[in-house]
Amino acid sequence: MKCAMVPVTAYQQNCSVLVCEETGKAAVVDPGGDIDRIEETIEKLGGKLEVILLTHGHMDHCAAADVMRKKHGVQIIGPHKADAFWIDKLPEWCKMTGFPHADPFTPDRWLEEGDTVSFGQQEMSVKHCPGHTPGHVVFFHDPTRLAIVGDVLFQGSIGRTDFPMGNHEDLINAIRTKLWPLGDDVQFIPGHGPTSTFGEERRTNPFVADHRYG
Template sequence: MDFSILPVTSFQQNCTLFWCQRTRRAAIIDPGGEPERILALVARLELVPESILLTHGHLDHVGASTDLVERLGVPIIGPHRNDDFLLKGLPEQCEMFGFPPIRPFEPTRWLDQGDVVTIGEQQLEVIHCPGHTPGHVVFFHAGERLAQVGDVLFQGSIGRTDFPRGNHRHLIDSIQQKLFPLGDDVRFIPGHGPMSTFGQERRSNPFVGTMAY
C-alpha cells in the first residue's frame, strides 16, 4: 500500500489518498475541501477511487465528500454513528466558519470498532477513538505499520475537546489504550501538520507522553 498527503482548505487539513499498489484502487480519506485539487492528484497518480473514508464529522474533514460522490459515484464510509449530529449540522458548521454551504448527508456505511475497510487488495482496521468527537475513528494498516488518525493525535499535541460533545478523558484513553499499544514503530498521519510515530509521541508529547506524568 502507498499513500499521498494533500493539505486542503484554509485549515490545511490533511486529505490523504491510500491506494493498493497492484490494483491502483484508492480511498480518499477526509476530503475536507478543494475537490478539483483532490481529483487532479488522483489523475496524476493514475488511481481508481473506490471509496471516501471519513475519520469524523467536522467540516474541514468532510467538506468535499458529496461533491466527490457526485463526480465519482463512490460510497462514503465512516465515521462512527455517534458523529451523525455533526453531519446533520453541516450547514451550521459552514456558517460558523465562513465556508460555502454544504448540505447534510449520511454515509453509505457507518463504522464500528473492529470493522475492516478494503482498498483493492489491502485492508484497514477500524479503531473507534472518541474524544475529539464521539464518533471519531482511526484507520490502521498493520502490514505497513501506518495509521491515519484524523484529529485524535498530532506531532507534539492532541485533538481539541472543546467542541460540542468532545471529551478530554475519552481522548486521552483513546490515545493511551488504543493507539499507543499498536507499537512505537507505527507511523501516523494526523489531520493537520507533519507525520510522527506513536513511539515519539509516547516519549515526548506533553499531553499524553511519558513527560506528561
C-alpha cells in the same frame, strides 16, 4: 500501497490519498474541500477512486465527501454514528465560520470498533477513538505500519475537546489504549501538520507521553 497527503481548505487539513499498487484502486480519507487538488493527486498516483473514508464529522474533514460520492459513484464509509449530529449540522457550521457551503449527508456505512475497510487488495482496521468528537475513528494499515488518525493526535499535541460532545478524558484514554498498543514504529498522518510516530509521541508529547502516567 502508495500514499500522499493533500492539505485542503483554509484549515490546511491533511486529506490522504491511498492507492493499492496491485489494482490501482484508491481511497480518499477526509476530503474537506479542494476536490480538484485531490483528484489531481489520485491521477498522479495512477489511481481510480473506489471509496471515501471519514475519520469524523467536522467540516474541514468531510465537507466535500458527498460531492465526490455523487461525482464518482462511490461510497462514503465512516465515521462512527455518534458523529451524525455533526454531519447533519454542516450547513450551520459552514455558515457560522465562513466555510464554503456543504449539505448534510448520510454515509453509506457507519463504522464501529473492530470493523475493517478495504480498497483494492488493501485492508485497514478501524479504531473508535472518541474525545475530539464522539464518533471519531482511526484507520490502521498494518502492512505499511501507517495510521490515519484525523484530529485525535498531532505531532506534539492532541485534538481539541472543547467542541460539543468532546471529552478530554475519553481522548487521552483512546490514545493510550487504542493507539499505543499498535506499536511505537507506527507512523501516523494527523488531520493537520506534520507526520510523526507513536513512539516519538510516547516519548515527547506533553499531553500523552508515558512519563506523565508513570
